[in-house]
Amino acid sequence: MAHQWRSRIVSIVCVAVAACLAVNTAAQTPELRWGGDAEGGAPFVEADPSDPTRVVGFEVDIAQMLAEGLGRTPRFIQTGFTTIDASVARGDFDIGLSGIEDSFARRTRLAVTLPYYRFREILTVRAVDAPLYRTLADLRGRRVATLASTLAFDLLTAGEKEHGLVVVPYEDDVHPYTDLAVGRVDAVLLDQVLAERGVQRNPGLTNQPTSMGVGYYVGILAPENVALRNAIDAILKQAMRDGRLEAIFRRWKMWNDDQASLYARVTADESGSVPPTAGIAAQLSVWDATTRYFPSLLTAAVITLVLSVLSMALAILIGVLIASGRVYGPAPVRAVLTAWVELIRGTPLLLQLFVIYYGLATVVQLPAFLAALIGLGLNYGAYESEIYRSALEAVPAGQLDAARTLGFSDRQTLILIRGPQALRLALAPMTNDFVALLKDSSLVSLITVVELTKQTTIFASNIGSWFVPGLVCAALYLVLSLPVSHLARRLERTWRRA
Amino acid sequence: MAAGVTVLAIRDLEVRRGARHVVRGMSLDVARGELLAVMGASGAGKTSVLRAVAGLDPIAAGTVAVDGLHLSAGPLPRGEALRALHQRVGMVFQFHHLFEHLTAVHNVWLALVHVQRQPQPEAERKARELLQHLGVGARADAVPRELSGGEAQRVAIARALAVGPPLLLMDEPTASLDPARRGELAATLKQLASEGRTIVVATHDEEFARACAHRVLIMDEGRVAR
Numbered sequence: 001m002a003h004q005w006r007s008r009i010v011s012i013v014c015v016a017v018a019a020c021l022a023v024n025t026a027a028q029t030p031e032l033r034w035g036g037d038a039e040g041g042a043p044f045v046e047a048d049p050s051d052p053t054r055v056v057g058f059e060v061d062i063a064q065m066l067a068e069g070l071g072r073t074p075r076f077i078q079t080g081f082t083t084i085d086a087s088v089a090r091g092d093f094d095i096g097l098s099g100i101e102d103s104f105a106r107r108t109r110l111a112v113t114l115p116y117y118r119f120r121e122i123l124t125v126r127a128v129d130a131p132l133y134r135t136l137a138d139l140r141g142r143r144v145a146t147l148a149s150t151l152a153f154d155l156l157t158a159g160e161k162e163h164g165l166v167v168v169p170y171e172d173d174v175h176p177y178t179d180l181a182v183g184r185v186d187a188v189l190l191d192q193v194l195a196e197r198g199v200q201r202n203p204g205l206t207n208q209p210t211s212m213g214v215g216y217y218v219g220i221l222a223p224e225n226v227a228l229r230n231a232i233d234a235i236l237k238q239a240m241r242d243g244r245l246e247a248i249f250r251r252w253k254m255w256n257d258d259q260a261s262l263y264a265r266v267t268a269d270e271s272g273s274v275p276p277t278a279g280i281a282a283q284l285s286v287w288d289a290t291t292r293y294f295p296s297l298l299t300a301a302v303i304t305l306v307l308s309v310l311s312m313a314l315a316i317l318i319g320v321l322i323a324s325g326r327v328y329g330p331a332p333v334r335a336v337l338t339a340w341v342e343l344i345r346g347t348p349l350l351l352q353l354f355v356i357y358y359g360l361a362t363v364v365q366l367p368a369f370l371a372a373l374i375g376l377g378l379n380y381g382a383y384e385s386e387i388y389r390s391a392l393e394a395v396p397a398g399q400l401d402a403a404r405t406l407g408f409s410d411r412q413t414l415i416l417i418r419g420p421q422a423l424r425l426a427l428a429p430m431t432n433d434f435v436a437l438l439k440d441s442s443l444v445s446l447i448t449v450v451e452l453t454k455q456t457t458i459f460a461s462n463i464g465s466w467f468v469p470g471l472v473c474a475a476l477y478l479v480l481s482l483p484v485s486h487l488a489r490r491l492e493r494t495w496r497r498a
Numbered sequence: 499m500a501a502g503v504t505v506l507a508i509r510d511l512e513v514r515r516g517a518r519h520v521v522r523g524m525s526l527d528v529a530r531g532e533l534l535a536v537m538g539a540s541g542a543g544k545t546s547v548l549r550a551v552a553g554l555d556p557i558a559a560g561t562v563a564v565d566g567l568h569l570s571a572g573p574l575p576r577g578e579a580l581r582a583l584h585q586r587v588g589m590v591f592q593f594h595h596l597f598e599h600l601t602a603v604h605n606v607w608l609a610l611v612h613v614q615r616q617p618q619p620e621a622e623r624k625a626r627e628l629l630q631h632l633g634v635g636a637r638a639d640a641v642p643r644e645l646s647g648g649e650a651q652r653v654a655i656a657r658a659l660a661v662g663p664p665l666l667l668m669d670e671p672t673a674s675l676d677p678a679r680r681g682e683l684a685a686t687l688k689q690l691a692s693e694g695r696t697i698v699v700a701t702h703d704e705e706f707a708r709a710c711a712h713r714v715l716i717m718d719e720g721r722v723a724r
Contacts (some may be wrong), residue, residue, distance in 0.1 A: 126520075145500075222682060265553050326566060355666060396595065398591055398593060398595035399595050399596075399597055399598070401554050401591065401595065402595040402596075402597070402654075402657075403555075403597075404553070404554060404580070404584075405552050405554065405584055405587070405588065405589040405658070406588075406608070406609035406613060406657070406658075406661060407580060407581045407583075407584035407585070407609060407613040407661065408609065409577070409580075409611065412612055412613075416608065416612060417599075420599050421598060421599050424599065495599075
């Protein structure tokens with residue numbers, strides 16, 4: 001009996017040790033961490049509609065194929081599209097795969113894989129406008145949407161000077177097409193993968209047949225990861241030869257003759273050199289790039305300043321009205337205004353901007369700048385109202401009694417006695433809010449207003465580094481905000497002396 | 499004292515603070531040029547009587563007549579009724595409540611310009627004369643926080659008198675004054691009364707009351723005790 005027990009214990013221990021070893025082996029299988037933006041959607045990367053914890057898309061399939069070739073387990077890391085370059089460079093993941101375009105800047109700053117997909121840049125227009133807008137030259141004075149920091153954006157920026165069109169950069173690749181459908185822009189220039197998806201989702205749009213440029217999707221790695229990049233290139237070449245890449249692109253209905261000729265060229269070239277990409281600007285030195293971008297950064301800084309000043313003026317007006325209603329109004333007015341303030345303060349500014357610009361687009365198509373102004377004004381108006389309400393309530397009640405005994409009406413008391421004293425109390429927090437608004441105005445780039453931060457992002461993407469653009473941008477924000485703080489301090493000192 | 503014409507007539511006045519009666523069944527006549535001191539312990543109802551007469555607290559029952567203008571139970575006077583009342587009644591508060599963002603002279607002329615619609619240069623000239631008359635002409639351009647307690651009180655008196663009310667109410671005017679300043683205030687009030695101004699002073703300060711008042715009234719628990 002004792003022997004039987006001993007045998008059982010030995011068996012259990014053996015099974016447990018074996019299980020531990022198996023778990024350890026699995027845990028020790030190296031991962032291939034790959035970064036992409038699931039917001040980009042199908043066919044690139046998107047959350048699986050049947051299981052949102054998984055991602056699907058051709059990039060997912062390519063990552064799986066590369067991981068298998070390397071003997072690793074793929075692990076997806078969600079990253080905003082515009083920060084994939086910076087994230088891979090700092091080692092957040094091994095490779096970025098998310099419809100990333102080949103560019104000179106990327107080749108000089110990162111380790112770039114062989115191109116695995118060739119795309120054409122094509123114009124999408126409303127079907128009724130198809131005979132009118134066939135090329136960029138037909139779009140003089142018209143608004144043309146695209147995704148910022150892309151080859152299409154570079155082509156349009158060149159077209160802006162050459163053909164006098166107006167470039168409207170978006171942060172995502174969905175809203176250019178919805179805004180084209182509702183008439184906010186007159187055309188969209190993006191790669192054919194996005195263009196075909198845009199036309200499928202928005203009846204009434206059509207793609208023009210002429211190609212405006214050609215580009216390639218590549219994977220990007222940190223510059224020191226050359227060995228891994230070379231291993232990945234070998235896997236890509238093999239997959240081009242044995243048809244695995246073709247199978248992936250056929251599964252996602254993206255295969256065409258362009259890919260066959262690309263693969264033939266890539267696999268024939270033993271040196272591994274990359275085909276030249278049309279439309280890529282030559283790499284500039286940081287100094288040349290800074291000199292070239294500085295005027296557009298200054299223009300963007302002026303937009304930031306004008307937008308912030310106008311939004312603050314609107315916020316002050318709204319704040320004064322709400323605060324007056326909350327201090328002097330009857331109970332139902334006070335309740336409605338309190339609920340409004342809580343609603344605005346309790347929801348993100350970004351959401352409010354989206355609702356005003358995109359959510360209301362079917363009812364009223366506000367120009368982007370006006371939508372930004374209203375969004376910032378409404379949002380900051382709620383915060384201002386709380387400052388003014390508490391400042392009004394901080395004026396001693398005895399002074400209000402004194403005003404009443406002198407025969408002042410409530411309105412006169414507010415304008416002559418309570419308001420001016422409340423303004424002095426509110427000045428410091430108002431200055432704070434203005435500086436915060438100046439910085440929060442960067443959010444409006446998401447509704448296509450190119451302000452200082454957005455222009456800096458474009459600058460940084462094009463030179464492939466955030467260091468100099470970040471410093472220039474920070475300096476410009478300081479130039480905008482320091483005089484305001486200085487003026488407020490002077491006013492406070494003057495009032496204290498008075 | 500020019501006795502005879504009644505400037506303030508209070509009949510069966512009741513004032514409540516919440517459910518509590520702070521003034522109950524008070525009746526009183528004050529004649530033109532009379533300086534009346536209302537005395538009593540804290541909570542006796544002195545300040546509540548002044549605030550009801552000044553239209554700052556609602557009257558629960560009874561009537562108040564100031565120089566022919568009648569106030570009765572109901573909501574506080576507003577608009578024209580408020581203006582009419584404050585052409586007849588001025589009030590000086592225990593803590594003065596000067597408008598802190600304005601100079602002394604600006605405190606005094608503000609109501610002349612914005613309530614009585616007088617031209618500003620004329621209003622400012624009158625304000626300076628009044629401050630001079632009350633002995634604080636040299637402090638006309640100081641802001642309230644630069645004034646001593648006595649100076650602030652004189653500016654507050656000038657502010658209340660500027661609009662020319664026949665009745666001046668003062669709440670605890672000696673609370674922040676040293677004995678010398680108290681003496682000066684008593685002299686100032688006597689002079690104002692001798693010029694025909696009717697003055698009602700709520701105070702704990704028996705010595706001050708006896709020194710300047712023509713008549714002293716004692717309140718206890720919201721009623722006139724004697």
